[in-house]
Amino acid sequence: MPRATCLTQALSGQYILARQGNASNIRFGIERGTGEQLKAHAWLISDNHVVLGGSVDGFAHLVDHGSR
Numbered sequence: 401m402p403r404a405t406c407l408t409q410a411l412s413g414q415y416i417l418a419r420q421g422n423a424s425n426i427r428f429g430i431e432r433g434t435g436e437q438l439k440a441h442a443w444l445i446s447d448n449h450v451v452l453g454g455s456v457d458g459f460a461h462l463v464d465h466g467s468r
Contacts, residue, residue, distance in 0.1 A: 425466030429459035
């Protein structure tokens, strides 16, 4: 999807994986050391690998939401 947010991409990916019988988690995090502006990110994890969401370096893990 053009210009889809990281959350939209993760939700779509999770739906596709679930339809194929694969478990996944959407991981939510915030960027470390951003000063006054909070920057959040969501990425999709399956089998302990990042499937969607690009590089997660610099983000502190907050919580997972998934279909384990």
